[in-house]
Amino acid sequence: MLRKGILPILFAVLISFAGTRLVACAGPVWPSHEEQLFLDAYRDHVKVDATDDEFARADKLYVEAVKVLSETYVEQIDVPVFVQNSIAELDGLEVEDPSPTGVVGAVLDENLHALDPHSAYMTPDMFRRLQESTEGSFAGVGIVISLDDEKRIRVVSPIDDTPAARAGLQPDDRITHIDGYEMNGEPISEAVRRMRGRVGDPVTLTIMRGKESFDVTVKRARIEVPSVTAATIDSDIAYIRVSRFDATTLEQTQDYLSQLQSKIAKPRGIVVDLRRNPGGLLDSAADIADQFLTGGLIVATEGRGERKLRRYEADVSDYFDGVPMVILLDRGSASGAELMAAALRENGRGVIIGERSFGKGSMQRIMPLTSGGGVKITTGYYTTPEDHIVQGNGVVPDIEVLRADEEEFEREIDLAHALPSRRRDPRQSLASVDAKSCERDITMDRFGGAVEREKAKAETDDGKETDAEAFRDSVLECAVGYFEGGSLANYRNQLEPLLRAGL
Known part of the structure; x- marks a missing residue:
């Protein structure tokens, strides 16, 4: 514990x-x-x-x-x-x-x-x-939605075994009304608010499918939203992705890590994917980092005047002890994801591949007020095991992967009224590689009822829809290349001694 x-x-x-x-x-x-x-x-x-x-x-x-x-x-x-x-x-x-x-x-x-x-x-x-949101579940209908180009509510996909899925909702359906309220031009938050409610209460969705319009009435249910997925890569590399840190994430992580260990007799490596992870509960992030660490500081907090507040210490690693590790980060990795990655690297456990992270390293408290509601107030900064602060700085990868489709992206320090940065990690990337240079064909065997392979679709230039799996995850392929022979593996001989030395 x-x-x-x-x-x-x-x-x-x-x-x-x-x-x-x-x-x-x-x-x-x-x-x-x-x-x-x-x-x-x-x-x-x-x-x-x-x-x-x-x-x-x-x-x-x-x-x-x-x-x-x-x-x-x-x-x-x-x-x-x-x-x-x-x-x-x-x-x-x-x-x-x-x-x-x-x-x-x-x-x-x-x-x-x-x-x-x-x-x-x-x-x-x-x-x-x-x-x-922090409990990992909510009462709703069970669909992932987005706004289309005409600001209509679009169904991205129904979640398996939920009221929406059982009612026959399909990807690309448009929700034009919720309980008779017109949704055209309304933000996603308003659609979410209207679809959520008490378990068992009905909600009527007006669906536009092609040129056909019809009503679907479903009863709200408790929707469990998994935050962890897992797979084996090329049969001997463990892969686990954590998309956020909530109250159920640790249990899911331990379950999948146990399954991975039973599936892979001699693991060549493990990939911990924290890309696009916006954070979550700090306790959850620290607990999951602890699954890979035999000891040492995971994260600490400091308040006004740099006064030290809390320390999270690791106990004993239970999973993949001694197996080479790669942690994937990108510009969307924030807060708990950044702190977990920094803890694993600064404790000599793994190398970071990808992009510099978002740079959100401040701590907030939610204080309920007796008059109703509450205030969320920034009360401190998080510090890494080496006493660096990621606020405004982000976490720099050991190996930076440059993507051709990279777009402009605001990080924490670009936000209005962002808190200033403090005590940045002086590390620089050991190398920058072009994503295409380490593309390789890999085989991913995903498993677990809650983590079936997404059936997302994307449009090609000719307007036809094609399975999104046809598009390469070149950053992940770079990570796999770190464990194999080839150009990227050459850096392993430089990085592993630094890890063991705690540098």
């Missing part, structure tokens, strides 16, 4: 990125003189029929939020300036909910976002959905 350090955590939750903690806020709070100025000012911007109880709840919301912000934010907050900014925000404020809590919540959200991209106010509904 992973040792978690000396500061207990009550609960951990995430929005897209790792390291968010739930902390209760309790006890009476009273407005300061500056805060009272805002409480007086916002009353002119709410609906005219607001009650005294609504005002009291909103007043408490604001004062509580400022209190926890001033006590826990990663940098010292100038409260009078924060309050003045809140007052200035009122004149240009546009809100859908003109109630007192709606106005105060919107002001808080704007001013928290002005501190950094990850601090925010959360309504009670947002807080509930956040908890669902």
Whole structure:
């Protein structure tokens, strides 16, 4: 069992990125003189029929939020300036909910976002959905959706053995209405909100399939969303992909690692794929890193003034001990994925192949407020075993793979109000290789009922649809080449001694 350090955590939750903690806020709070100025000012911007109880709840919301912000934010907050900014925000404020809590919540959200991209106010509904996302399951119909070029809701694929799949929904179906509400031009988040609900409650989807339109009524069910897939490559290389870190990811990982060990008598290597992994629960990311480490520091946290807060130490590796490892990262790998990769490399366990990662290395806490909802506040930075910080820097791969289809991409440091970087890892890539230079034919044998090979499709130049498996994963093929003979394997002789020396 992973040792978690000396500061207990009550609960951990995430929005897209790792390291968010739930902390209760309790006890009476009273407005300061500056805060009272805002409480007086916002009353002119709410609906005219607001009650005294609504005002009291909103007043408490604001004062509580400022209190926890001033006590826990990663940098010292100038409260009078924060309050003045809140007052200035009122004149240009546009809100859908003109109630007192709606106005105060919107002001808080704007001013928290002005501190950094990850601090925010959360309504009670947002807080509930956040908890669902970290549990690895939710109540819905079981489909993956996207927006098409005409901003219509497109079904990418139904999830196996869910109400949507049993109702016969198909890839490329368009959802035009949900319970009679027209969805054309609506964001994906609105479609998700309307399709989710209580288990057993029905929802009616109006489907456009070609020129045919029809209604499908399905009952919502608990949808389990796997976060881990696994395969064998060329029969003797283990492959495991972790797409996020939630409450069920460790159990899934251990199950697949056990299966991989039973399938491969003499493994030549193991590939841990963390590409496009946006993070998740920090405890989950640290626990999964621990499956490969016999000891050492995995990750630590530091707060205001670089004060050290927590340490996550490894116990004993259970899986593929001594087997050469490659960790795959790309620009979409963030937070927990970056920290796990850095921990494995800095403990001498594996090499990183791919792209420099996103660079999100800050820690957030979710603090529920007694007035309803909560605030998500950045409270610290994560540090790697060698005391580097990935915030704004990302993790640099040992072998960088250059892709011809590479596009411009914003990383953490490019976001508005991004926190500054600190103590970057001085490592540079040992080599940069063109993805096409190490393409090879590989055979992947995927397994597990929840990880059947995706049947995604893509369009070719002639407009015909073709199986997406026809497109090469050249970065993965480069990783396989690291274990074999050839140009990329030449770097193994340089990297492995560095790993063993802890460099």
